[in-house]
Amino acid sequence: MNIRNQLICAWSAVGFASICLAGFLFANFIPPISPNLSAEEVAAIYSENVLSMRFGILLIMSSAGFICSFAAALAVQMKRIEGDLAPFTYAQLGAGCISTLVFVFAGVFWTGAAFRPDHDPELTRMLNDLGWITLLMTFAPFIIQNIALGLCILSDKQANPVFARWVGYYNLWVAVLFVPGGLLTFFKTGPFAWDGLFVWWVPFAVFFTWYLVMFYILLGAIKRQAQSEPTVAA
Amino acid sequence: MSSTYEVTDSAKPHLPGESGVWMFIIGDVLIFSLLFSVFVYDRSQEVALFIEQQQLLNQTFGLVNTLLLLTSSWLVALAVHGARTGHLSQARGCFVLAILGGIGFVVIKYFEWSEKLTADLTIETNNFFMYYYLMTGIHLMHMFIGIGVLVFLWQCVRDAEFNTQGMGVLESGACFWPLVDIVWIALFALLYLMR
Numbered sequence: 001m002n003i004r005n006q007l008i009c010a011w012s013a014v015g016f017a018s019i020c021l022a023g024f025l026f027a028n029f030i031p032p033i034s035p036n037l038s039a040e041e042v043a044a045i046y047s048e049n050v051l052s053m054r055f056g057i058l059l060i061m062s063s064a065g066f067i068c069s070f071a072a073a074l075a076v077q078m079k080r081i082e083g084d085l086a087p088f089t090y091a092q093l094g095a096g097c098i099s100t101l102v103f104v105f106a107g108v109f110w111t112g113a114a115f116r117p118d119h120d121p122e123l124t125r126m127l128n129d130l131g132w133i134t135l136l137m138t139f140a141p142f143i144i145q146n147i148a149l150g151l152c153i154l155s156d157k158q159a160n161p162v163f164a165r166w167v168g169y170y171n172l173w174v175a176v177l178f179v180p181g182g183l184l185t186f187f188k189t190g191p192f193a194w195d196g197l198f199v200w201w202v203p204f205a206v207f208f209t210w211y212l213v214m215f216y217i218l219l220g221a222i223k224r225q226a227q228s229e230p231t232v233a234a
Numbered sequence: 235m236s237s238t239y240e241v242t243d244s245a246k247p248h249l250p251g252e253s254g255v256w257m258f259i260i261g262d263v264l265i266f267s268l269l270f271s272v273f274v275y276d277r278s279q280e281v282a283l284f285i286e287q288q289q290l291l292n293q294t295f296g297l298v299n300t301l302l303l304l305t306s307s308w309l310v311a312l313a314v315h316g317a318r319t320g321h322l323s324q325a326r327g328c329f330v331l332a333i334l335g336g337i338g339f340v341v342i343k344y345f346e347w348s349e350k351l352t353a354d355l356t357i358e359t360n361n362f363f364m365y366y367y368l369m370t371g372i373h374l375m376h377m378f379i380g381i382g383v384l385v386f387l388w389q390c391v392r393d394a395e396f397n398t399q400g401m402g403v404l405e406s407g408a409c410f411w412p413l414v415d416i417v418w419i420a421l422f423a424l425l426y427l428m429r
Contacts, residue, residue, distance in 0.1 A: 166254035173261040179375070183368065186357055191272045192368065198269070 009073035016066035027056025043121035061107035071096025251406035306335030
């Protein structure tokens with residue numbers, strides 16, 4: 001039973017990544033709406049595609065809950081490393097669950113912009129700004145999730161470690177890549193604006209790749225547990 | 235990937251630290267290369283401005299910091315060598331000096347930034363100073379992490395029971411500091427020297 005429950009939670013990574021990415025495509029958010037546009041230009045984008053954007057944003061918000069169940073699946077395997085006193089496990093789980101809110105609140109602001117396409121363009125742009133800022137400047141929970149997971153994996157002293165050690169270093173590296181998001185507050189153009197290379201393209205690619213990589217790694221860990229502890233699998 | 239660590243004999247080629255740590259280092263170098271490429275591209279769009287603004291940087295601060303980091307990296311290498319050959323007091327001393335070198339770098343960076351900020355040169359002044367603050371800032375973040383790692387390694391060799399079993403951890407950690415050093419040298423060349 002336990003293995004099956006773990007697998008259900010692990011598969012939520014695929015649910016999250018596919019639904020969320022589909023949402024970004026429907027909302028026409030790839031590439032992002034430039035922070036350098038005038039209020040009228042932003043309002044025009046929203047009023048031209050309003051139905052598709054509403055639907056895309058709805059998908060992004062719907063996908064967010066899966067982040068929690070995937071963090072839970074990771075936590076179960078992390079607890080096999082840490083045992084009962086498991087601070088990294090709880091830090092990962094807590095930070096992972098909080099990061100759900102990033103997608104929920106970004107969606108709330110974008111929906112606010114798309115909800116009344118006829119309102120003052122300044123308001124549309126402000127809500128659009130808030131959506132992107134919420135999505136990309138909120139690196140804090142994501143890096144704690146990655147660092148907690150990375151340090152936990154590296155602290156594994158068992159003869160047959162739950163995860164391969166490179167996965168630990170991979171997570172530390174991913175954490176570093178999310179930090180530049182904080183710089184978007186200074187820029188409207190260039191590589192550190194919210195549509196730039198280091199705030200959007202690199203973190204976006206790394207984030208979704210992380211879900212697929214960790215999904216694959218997690219399936220391996222669950223499979224090894226099922227083989228080595230048949231009682232859990234029963 | 236084996237979880238136990240063996241000190242290989244010196245005749246065989248030996249990758250210091252465990253292979254996973256190199257994944258982190260290569261990943262980080264990749265991102266810095268990307269950042270440097272973007273810098274060089276943007277610079278090519280405004281060469282005159284970049285060269286003119288470059289004159290406002292203090293090459294002496296940059297050079298002193300380069301020497302500090304090079305010395306500090308050399309000390310870390312000596313510390314690792316000391317630990318491997320059983321000279322733990324040498325290892326401890328070298329780690330302390332290397333950490334002081336790192337702190338010295340941060341202090342000089344503080345004076346350098348204050349000098350620029352009092353002259354009203356901020357991250358928003360122009361593209362050159364945007365890159366100046368970003369690149370030195372991201373590097374500074376690496377400095378803080380690196381100093382933290384060195385303090386951790388220093389604690390490892392302060393343990394009286396330290397033996398060659400601990401060399402894996404020591405080497406893995408010690409690999410990070412030269413990375414910070416090499417990135418700084420590239421950054422120094424691009425920001426302070428390139429004409």
